[in-house]
C-alpha cells in the first residue's frame with residue numbers, strides 16, 4: 001500500500017476483493033509466482049492532465065483530469081467519467097479497479113477503466129459545461145477509441161456532457177466514431193434503455209436475490225438514496241414491480257414519503273430542473289417530509305435498501321439500524337456505497353442478502369456494451385429487445401455469483417461469488433496473454 005499512499009478508497013476496494021480471494025488462491029498457488037494480484041492492482045496506464053477553460057465571468061479556470069486504464073485483458077478499457085469536486089487519483093483508481101471485475105461479471109468483452117475531473121458542474125451554465133467538456137476532450141481524445149478505451153457517464157456526467165464531449169472528439173479526429181463513447185443521444189448512436197439500465201438492473205438483481213428465497217418485490221418497502229440517474233430509474237423499476245419507494249436524497253439532504261415517492265415529480269425536479277431534493281416537500285406535499293440529513297433515511301424501517309448515491313454513504317451505524325428494522329435485501333446501485341464495516345455487518349447477518357455494486361449495478365456497463373454492439377452493426381434495437389437483454393444479463397450475473405459462492409462453500413455470499421467469478425475470468429485472459 002505504500003506505493004499508493006493517500007488513496008484510502010483504492011485501498012478499501014482492493015482489500016475488499018483480497019479478503020475474499022483466499023479460496024481461489026489456495027487452489028492456484030502458481031498465482032503468487034505469476035504476481036497475479038500485483039499485476040491486477042497496478043493500472044496498465046494512468047493519465048493526469050490539465051483542463052483549462054474560461055467561465056462566464058471571463059476568468060480562466062484550471063481543473064485536473066484523469067483517465068486510469070486499468071485492465072485490457074478482456075477488451076477495450078470501459079468505464080465512466082465522473083465530474084465532481086471530490087475526484088482525485090485514489091477515487092478514480094478505486095472505481096477503475098471495481099470496474100475490472102464488474103465488467104468481467106457481465107460476460108462481455110470489455111476491460112476496466114475509469115476517469116473524470118475535480119470539476120463541479122453544480123451551478124454552472126450550459127456554456128460553461130460545454131467549455132469544460134470541450135477542453136477535457138481536447139486532451140482525452142488522443143487516449144481513447146472504439147478499440148482502445150470507451151468512456152461513458154458517471155456522477156456529474158449524463159447525456160448533455162457526453163454530447164459535448166462526442167462533438168469535440170468528432171471535431172478533433174474528423175471521424176464519426178460512434179463506438180468511442182457510450183451514453184449517447186438516441187438520434188446519434190445511443191441505445192434505448194442505457195439511461196435506465198443501471199437503476200433498472202440494480203432492482204432486477206434485488207428481485208433475483210429475493211426470488212432465490214421464494215419471494216419477490218411486490219408489496220415491499222424500499223429505501224433509495226440519491227436522486228440522480230441511478231436512483232431515479234431504480235425507483236421507477238421498483239415501483240413497476242409493486243414496491244413502495246419511501247425515500248430519496250442528494251448531497252444537501254433527504255426526503256421521506258411513507259405513501260411512496262412521486263418519481264415523475266422527482267425526475268422533473270432533479271433531472272430536468274437540476275434543483276435540490278428538499279424542494280420535493282414543497283412541491284408534492286402530502287405526508288412527505290424532509291429528514292435531518294442524507295444518512296437519516298437509513299433509519300426508516302424498510303424491507304429493501306438500495307444505496308444509489310456515492311461511495312461510503314452507508315456506514316456501520318446505518319447498517320445496524322437497517323438490520324434492527326428488519327431489512328432483508330441490500331443491493332448497491334452506487335459504487336462502494338457501504339463502508340467496509342457496513343458491508344461486513346450485512347454479510348454476516350443471517351437472513352440479510354447483500355448484493356455488492358460490482359454485481360448489482362453492472363446493468364449500466366452491460367447496456368453500454370450493447371450500445372457498442374449496435375454501433376458496430378450500425379443498428380438500433382427496440383426498447384423491449386434491449387430491456388429483455390438487460391434482464392437476461394442481470395439473471396446471468398446473479399447465477400454466476402450464486403453458483404460461484406456455492407462452489408467455494410459460501411452459499412448466499414454474493415460478495416465472495418462476485419469477486420471470485422470476476423477475478424477468475426480476468427486472470428484466465430490475462431495469463432493467456434503472457435507477461436503483459
Ligand code: NDP
Nearest residue numbers: 154155156198226227228229230250251309310334335364
Ligand atoms: P448522478 O450524478 O446522476 O447522481 C448522483 C446522486 O447522488 C445525486 O443525487 C447526488 O446529489 C447524490 N449524492 C452525491 N453525493 C452525495 C452524498 N454525499 N450524500 C447524498 N447524496 C449524494 O450520478 P449517478 O446516478 O450516475 O451515479 C450514482 C452512483 O452510481 C455512483 O456511485 C456511480 O459511480 C454509480 N454508478 C453509475 C452508473 C451509471 O450508469 N450512471 C453505473 C454504475 C454505477 P447532488 O445532486 O447533490 O450532487
